[in-house]
Amino acid sequence: xxxxxxxxxxxxxxxxxxxxxxxxxxxxxxxxxxxxxxxxxxxxxxxxxxxxxxxxxxxxxxxxxxxxxxxxxxxxxxxxxxxxxxxxxxxxxxxxxxxxxxxxxxxxxxxxxxxxxxxxxxxxxxxxxxxxxxxxxxxxxxxxxxxxxxxxxxxxxxxxxxxxxxxxxxxxxxxxxxxxxxxxxxxxxxxxxxxxxxxxxxxxxxxxxxxxxxxxxxxxxxxxxxxxxxxxxxxxxxxxxxxxxxxxxxxxxxxxxxxxxxxxxxxx
Amino acid sequence: xxxxxxxxxxxxxxxxxxxxxxxxxxxxxxxxxxxxxxxxxxxxxxxxxxxxxxxxxxxxxxxxxxxxxxxxxxxxxxxxxxxxxxxxxxxxxxxxxxxxxxxxxxxxxxxxxxxxxxxxxxxxxxxxxxxxxxxxxxxxxxxxxxxxxxxxxxxxxxxxxxxxxxxxxxxxxxxxxxxxxxxxxxxxxxxxxxxxxxxxxxxxxxxxxxxxxxxxxxxxxxxxxxxxxxxxxxxxxxxxxxxxxxxxxxxxxxxxxxxxxxxxxxxxxxxxxxxxxxxxxxxxxxxxxxxxxxxxxxxxxxxxxxxxxxxxxxxxxxxxxxxxxxxxxxxxxxxxxxxxxxxxxxxxxxxxxxxxxxxxxxxxxxxxxx
Numbered sequence: 001x002x003x004x005x006x007x008x009x010x011x012x013x014x015x016x017x018x019x020x021x022x023x024x025x026x027x028x029x030x031x032x033x034x035x036x037x038x039x040x041x042x043x044x045x046x047x048x049x050x051x052x053x054x055x056x057x058x059x060x061x062x063x064x065x066x067x068x069x070x071x072x073x074x075x076x077x078x079x080x081x082x083x084x085x086x087x088x089x090x091x092x093x094x095x096x097x098x099x100x101x102x103x104x105x106x107x108x109x110x111x112x113x114x115x116x117x118x119x120x121x122x123x124x125x126x127x128x129x130x131x132x133x134x135x136x137x138x139x140x141x142x143x144x145x146x147x148x149x150x151x152x153x154x155x156x157x158x159x160x161x162x163x164x165x166x167x168x169x170x171x172x173x174x175x176x177x178x179x180x181x182x183x184x185x186x187x188x189x190x191x192x193x194x195x196x197x198x199x200x201x202x203x204x205x206x207x208x209x210x211x212x213x214x215x216x217x218x219x220x221x222x223x224x225x226x227x228x229x230x231x232x233x234x235x236x237x238x239x240x241x242x243x244x245x246x247x248x249x250x251x252x253x254x255x256x257x258x259x260x261x262x263x264x265x266x267x268x
Numbered sequence: 269x270x271x272x273x274x275x276x277x278x279x280x281x282x283x284x285x286x287x288x289x290x291x292x293x294x295x296x297x298x299x300x301x302x303x304x305x306x307x308x309x310x311x312x313x314x315x316x317x318x319x320x321x322x323x324x325x326x327x328x329x330x331x332x333x334x335x336x337x338x339x340x341x342x343x344x345x346x347x348x349x350x351x352x353x354x355x356x357x358x359x360x361x362x363x364x365x366x367x368x369x370x371x372x373x374x375x376x377x378x379x380x381x382x383x384x385x386x387x388x389x390x391x392x393x394x395x396x397x398x399x400x401x402x403x404x405x406x407x408x409x410x411x412x413x414x415x416x417x418x419x420x421x422x423x424x425x426x427x428x429x430x431x432x433x434x435x436x437x438x439x440x441x442x443x444x445x446x447x448x449x450x451x452x453x454x455x456x457x458x459x460x461x462x463x464x465x466x467x468x469x470x471x472x473x474x475x476x477x478x479x480x481x482x483x484x485x486x487x488x489x490x491x492x493x494x495x496x497x498x499x500x501x502x503x504x505x506x507x508x509x510x511x512x513x514x515x516x517x518x519x520x521x522x523x524x525x526x527x528x529x530x531x532x533x534x535x536x537x538x539x540x541x542x543x544x545x546x547x548x549x550x551x552x553x554x555x556x557x558x559x560x561x562x563x564x565x566x567x568x569x570x571x572x573x574x575x576x577x578x579x580x581x582x583x584x585x586x587x588x589x590x591x592x593x594x595x596x597x598x599x600x601x602x603x604x605x606x607x608x609x610x611x612x613x614x615x616x617x618x619x620x621x622x623x624x625x626x627x628x629x630x631x632x633x634x635x636x637x638x
Contacts, residue, residue, distance in 0.1 A: 076535050102541040113536035117554050117634055126550060127540035159634040179540060 025051045027183060027214050028073065033082035035068065042068050043079070044238040052182075055215045057225040057246075060235035061261060066218045069235070070185045073216070074105040087182060103131060106176030110188040112168040114160035120147070120171050121156045124178045132179065139178070146174040150204045166197030170204050177208075184208065186217040220265055226250060234258045330608075340598035353599050354609070360589050361609070364429015370421060374432050377413045380406065381439075389624065391631070407443065425503035429584040431613055436503070437585075438572040438617075441510040445571065446564065448511065449518025450557075454548065456523055467519070474516040479574055482509045487581040506578050514571040521567055525560035526552065558632045565625035569618045586610050 028050035035043040042065050050056060058066045071077045072084060075091055075098045084091040086101045115123050124143035128134040134142070147153045150170040152163075160168055169189060176184060186205065190198045202224050209215055209228045219225070225232050225246050232249040234242040234257070242249070242258045253259045290296060302312045333348025337355070344350035363371045384406035387396040402409075414436065416422035428436060455467035474482070486505040494500070529552050537547030557564070576587040584592065590606040593599050599606075 074539055076538060099541060099543070102539060105539075107536075107539040109532055109536065109539075111530075111532050113530075113532035115533065115536070115551055115555075117558065117632070127542060130546050130550065131541040161635045175540070 027052045027054075027087050028216075029083070029085040030073075031083045033069075033072065033079055033084065035065075035072065035077065035079045035081075042238050043072070046082070046238075046240060048233075048240070050183075050214065050216065053212045053214055054230050055209050055228050056217065056231050056233060057229040058216065058218045058233045058235060059220055059222075059225070059261070059265075060241075064235040065238040066235045067187050070107075070187060070216050070218055073183075073185060074102050074107055076107075103179060104181055105183045105185060106179055106181035107185045108169070108172050108176055108187065108189045110191050112160070112165070112172045112192070114168055114172055114175070116160050119157050119159055120152075120163075123160065123171060124175050127175070127179050142178050142180075143174070146177045147171075149177070149207070150174045151200075164197060165193045166200045169193065169197075169201045173201075173204055173208070183214045183216070186215065186219065188218050188220075190219065190221055222250065222265065234261065236261070341600065341602060349605050349608075350602055351605060353593060353602065353605070357589075357593055357599075360430055360593075361586055362430045363432050364584055364589060365427040366429065366432065367421070367423055367427065370416075370423055373413045373416075373420070373423075377410045378432075378435070380409065380413075389628075407440075425501050426583070428503060430589050431586040433503075433578065433583060433585045434572070434575040434613075437506055437510055437575040437578060440507045441514055441571045441575070442568050444507075444511040445514035445518050445567070448515040449522055449567075450553065452515060452519035453522035453526060456519065457526060470512075471516045471519050474512050475520070479510070479513045479577055480580055482513055483577060483580045485509075502581055502583060506581060506583065510571060510574060513574070514567055517567045517570070518564065521560050521563035522556060524563065525556035525558075528559050529555050558629070561625050561629050561632075565621055569621055572617060572621075573614060586613060 026049055028048065030046055030048040033043055033046040033048075034041070046069060048069075058069065060066050068077055072079050072091075073086065078093075079091075087104055089097050089100050091097060091101060115126070118126065121140065121143055124146065125136065125139040128139040128142060129136060144153065144156065147156060150173055152167055152170055152174075155163060155167060155171070160171065163171065173189075189205070190201050193201060198221070202221060205215075205217070205224065206228055215228075217224070217229075229246050231243055232246050233240055234249070234253075234255075236257050242253065242255050244252075244254075249258075250262065253262055290299060303309045329348045331348075333346045334351055335344040335346050335348070336351045338344060338350075338352035339356075341350060341352070343352055359368065359371065363374055366374060383399055384403045386393045387399040388403055393399065412418070412420065414423065414428070415425065452467050452471055455463045456471065458464045458467070483506065486509045487502070490505070491499070533551055533555065534547065537551045542550065576585055578585050579588045579591075587610055590610050594601070594603045594606050
């Protein structure tokens with residue numbers, strides 16, 4: 001998709017501002033984003049435009065700010081400079097805007113973060129019931145549908161502690177989907193999993209990507225990146241160092257840092 | 269070194285076998301718990317010897333050689349305990365100076381505790397949904413029964429006494445100190461500096477002072493600052509002070525539980541769009557309170573035993589009544605009997621709380637794998 005829409009690169013962004021169809025197609029606009037943890041400059045001059053249904057894989061060495069970047073998108077971290085606009089709503093200190101955006105943006109964490117005191121079904125229903133005010137029976141129907149989709153309908157009454165890591169992560173994906181978000185953020189979703197469970201989670205993510213979800217995925221699963229991503233973004237030291245289509249990114253990396261990084265993870 | 273190639277076919281797999289008899293069943297239990305080593309065996313024998321010394325003597329004193337009838341201590345002739353006073357004084361031990369014809373109201377209030385507490389404490393209670401409304405109304409119902417008003421003869425609170433006073437102060441303190449403690453704990457972690465400072469100030473000041481001091485303050489110093497025509501009922505003052513004291517401890521116990529909840533839980537709740545109070549009430553507090561159960565119950569037990577300090581401000585709880593009896597010429601010197609009797613009440617109440625907390629911990633344990 002990124003090849004077809006070259007405007008999606010940061011350089012071309014201002015030129016597209018006047019075009020209403022372009023405007024509609026943008027779902028995330030990040031301009032001049034800077035963030036500091038205390039005095040540590042963790043995100044530097046980030047510009048990023050994401051179109052509807054685009055799949056973006058973000059990679060980079062640890063501490064490069066990739067998790068922080070996607071955590072800014074649903075305000076788990078606040079930023080000090082720049083603008084973040086999600087589907088027409090700008091992220092500010094206005095709690096109403098934050099609520100609106102969190103309803104539209106789902107997130108999957110490295111550590112799953114399921115609620116251990118609730119059953120799988122309750123984990124899935126809690127946000128639709130309390131945030132979207134969905135009636136309980138509708139919420140439960142929704143939950144069953146998404147559990148079916150992540151291929152674990154039989155675990156509905158279990159507690160998270162009784163599931164394997166791969167099953168927990170799939171429940172976590174279903175939990176996010178139950179809020180029917182327009183955007184899904186994945187923060188290293190397979191990094192805490194045993195090797196034999198990575199595939200079952202990636203399969204669910206591929207399926208989700210094929211359904212047309214807008215996805216931002218922080219991951220080192222390069223197989224997933226080449227299969228699914230429209231764009232791969234490489235970050236280092238808080239900035240976007242390189243972005244390209246997966247095939248160009250892997251076969252023809254431009255910057256030395258990217259080459260070094262790729263040689264390290266692909267040799268592994 | 270050479271590698272010896274080896275592989276096992278499916279047919280060759282080692283089948284499951286039963287554990288050796290010496291490690292399971294009664295013999296297994298005895299071996300692991302009482303005779304696992306020479307030192308352990310020696311301690312087991314010493315403990316058995318001590319029990320053999322104490323238990324029969326205790327039974328002799330309390331039951332076999334005891335006197336149970338008589339008008340005063342001179343009626344007790346045998347070498348064991350003298351329980352003759354129980355029959356005469358039991359009403360005072362239970363109800364204090366509560367108007368004798370009205371003590372049925374205390375009994376009713378205590379009986380109504382069962383339907384009020386059952387749906388809160390246990391699962392599978394019939395009509396739980398309706399009964400919870402009654403639980404909510406119980407404090408009003410019980411106050412009405414005990415104090416009187418509208419159709420019931422009024423009983424002044426300075427007539428409250430005996431174990432009924434311990435129960436009143438203890439239950440009121442328990443019911444109030446848990447929610448106040450939760451709010452203080454959340455307040456202490458608040459990002460708003462004023463709320464945080466107020467909560468820290470309250471917790472540290474109240475916790476840094478003995479309860480007796482607080483009771484003195486409420487009794488002697490507070491009236492100096494209040495206008496002369498304003499008096500606060502001494503029972504209310506006690507409940508307020510006991511609650512404040514327990515809340516400060518409770519807040520720290522719960523803060524410990526809150527700190528044990530991983531940040532990911534807060535973040536997952538936020539990412540799903542839950543607001544502050546929703547994520548606290550639905551996600552964080554249920555887990556934090558579960559972890560804090562031992563500490564919470566510990567605070568409850570401490571609070572319940574502290575109710576005996578009401579004697580400081582001139583109220584006679586069960587211990588005060590006991591002291592008064594021991595000082596009476598008829599029963600002088602029977603302090604062992606009186607205190608054993610009183611201790612039993614506290615032990616039963618506190619041990620029940622302890623057992624219930626263990627039951628609750630097991631019930632809420634969703635972490636178990638099977």
